[in-house]
Amino acid sequence: MAVLRTRNLKKYYGSGENQVKALDGVNLFVERGEFVAVVGTSGSGKSTLLHMLGGLDIPTSGEVYVDDKNIGKLKNDALCVFRRRKIGFVFQSYNLVPVLNAYENIVLPIELDGNTVDRAYVDRVIDVLGLKDRLQSLPSQLSGGQQQRVAIARALAAKPSILLADEPTGNLDSRTSQDVLGLLKVTGEKFAQTIIMITHNEEIAQLADRIIRIEDGKISEGYEPDDIGRRKIPGEGGEADE
Numbered sequence: 001m002a003v004l005r006t007r008n009l010k011k012y013y014g015s016g017e018n019q020v021k022a023l024d025g026v027n028l029f030v031e032r033g034e035f036v037a038v039v040g041t042s043g044s045g046k047s048t049l050l051h052m053l054g055g056l057d058i059p060t061s062g063e064v065y066v067d068d069k070n071i072g073k074l075k076n077d078a079l080c081v082f083r084r085r086k087i088g089f090v091f092q093s094y095n096l097v098p099v100l101n102a103y104e105n106i107v108l109p110i111e112l113d114g115n116t117v118d119r120a121y122v123d124r125v126i127d128v129l130g131l132k133d134r135l136q137s138l139p140s141q142l143s144g145g146q147q148q149r150v151a152i153a154r155a156l157a158a159k160p161s162i163l164l165a166d167e168p169t170g171n172l173d174s175r176t177s178q179d180v181l182g183l184l185k186v187t188g189e190k191f192a193q194t195i196i197m198i199t200h201n202e203e204i205a206q207l208a209d210r211i212i213r214i215e216d217g218k219i220s221e222g223y224e225p226d227d228i229g230r231r232k233i234p235g236e237g238g239e240a241d242e
């Protein structure tokens with residue numbers, strides 16, 4: 001089963017001459033456990049796509065299905081709950097709460113959701129991300145790379161269906177970027193976590209299982225869309241793989 005798929009997803013901003021087609025008919029199909037990189041130049045629609053996938057913004061038309069649920073049908077409160085439980089976000093800025101230490105930041109979303117922390121699982125995530133010795137530190141006492149690792153741990157802690165990352169290493173030097181992404185990949189594999197990561201860096205994209213290219217709001221490479229939003233398997237005459 002696809003953990004995520006979209007059908008003819010469009011997002012237009014403005015109208016008339018000023019209209020921008022940020023997304024213009026995107027059909028995407030992501031299997032559980034896949035690590036997908038979305039690449040494209042600045043302004044190609046990457047962030048817009050991520051916002052639609054994570055229910056942060058509403059498409060002009062088309063649908064997004066997460067775990068086979070059409071998220072466009074969710075009302076405000078339900079959409080909030082959906083985001084908290086199903087999606088882990090990692091952005092370029094780490095967005096950590098400055099007065100909470102690393103551990104408190106990691107478990108904050110779970111506690112806000114009124115759930116008990118799966119301590120054994122969270123400890124494993126912390127371990128893989130190499131944060132064991134930094135749990136008592138405040139964000140201000142951590143390097144950029146460490147702060148982003150805390151943000152990744154926080155995104156994974158609630159066991160989301162999908163981890164969405166928008167230029168997660170955009171603020172890090174290239175060496176630290178490689179370290180953080182290596183860890184992201186390892187954690188993804190260890191916990192069979194589906195990851196969709198945006199980047200404009202080709203080298204970074206190579207770490208992913210699959211690369212999707214977006215150009216002027218359309219997917220241009222790495223994926224063969226069809227009108228029902230499923231991926232065609234090469235050599236199978238266009239049969240959908242569901």
Ligand SMILES: Nc1ncnc2c1ncn2[C@@H]1O[C@H](COP(=O)(O)OP(=O)(O)O)[C@@H](O)[C@H]1O
Binds near residue numbers: 022040043045049
């Ligand atoms: N809120 C908005 N209002 C108007 N235009 C927008 C808005 N957000 C994005 N855009 C436009 O949509 C296009 C895609 O933007 P974006 O998804 O941020 O690109 P990327 O992340 O690939 O750099 C750009 O032309 C951008 O200017």
Ligand SMILES: [Mg+2]
Binds near residue numbers: 046047048
């Ligand atoms: Mg962007």
